[in-house]
Amino acid sequence: MRVFQLSHNQQTGPGGDGLRPLVIRRVLFRSDGLRPLVIRALIMGLAVFLAVTIVPGIESDSLGAGVAAVLVLTLLNSLIRPLLYLLALPLIVVSLGLFMVVINALLLQLTAALVKGFTVAGFGASFWGALVISLVS
Numbered sequence: 001m002r003v004f005q006l007s008h009n010q011q012t013g014p015g016g017d018g019l020r021p022l023v024i025r026r027v028l029f030r031s032d033g034l035r036p037l038v039i040r041a042l043i044m045g046l047a048v049f050l051a052v053t054i055v056p057g058i059e060s061d062s063l064g065a066g067v068a069a070v071l072v073l074t075l076l077n078s079l080i081r082p083l084l085y086l087l088a089l090p091l092i093v094v095s096l097g098l099f100m101v102v103i104n105a106l107l108l109q110l111t112a113a114l115v116k117g118f119t120v121a122g123f124g125a126s127f128w129g130a131l132v133i134s135l136v137s
Contacts, residue, residue, distance in 0.1 A: 040137075041071065041074045044073055044133070045066075045067070045070040047132065047133040047136035047137045048066065048070050049066070051133050055132060056125065057120065057121035057122060057124070057128075058108075058120050058129045059118075060119075061117035062117055064117070065117025066118065068115045068117075069111050069115045072114050072115055076107050076111060080107065081104075085100065101131055101134060102130075104133065104134055108120055108126045108130050109123070112126075
């Protein structure tokens, strides 16, 4: 997602050296802007809904708590998960990719800690929920 667009513009007129200062423009609503994030959040919403209905031990008290959990989990998956994958790359290679489910389970536990009304009862429920979420998304 590109948030800022940097460009040099030609300046015509007296006293100019031909270049204007660096211009920073916001580019938020482009075709590659928010659309992938919204699609990712919708898919994550479906995955979390299936995990709540299928896996015992994952519960959402209300619709608002479920939506908040989806948004927090989408944000964590977009920002923190790539860094965790990079740091755990040797373990991921040795375990033939199964450690990625453990990382997703830890992110699901972190989401439960951050969102009131969304609970995950133990690492087992988190592991199976992360497996369901990984399969859906």
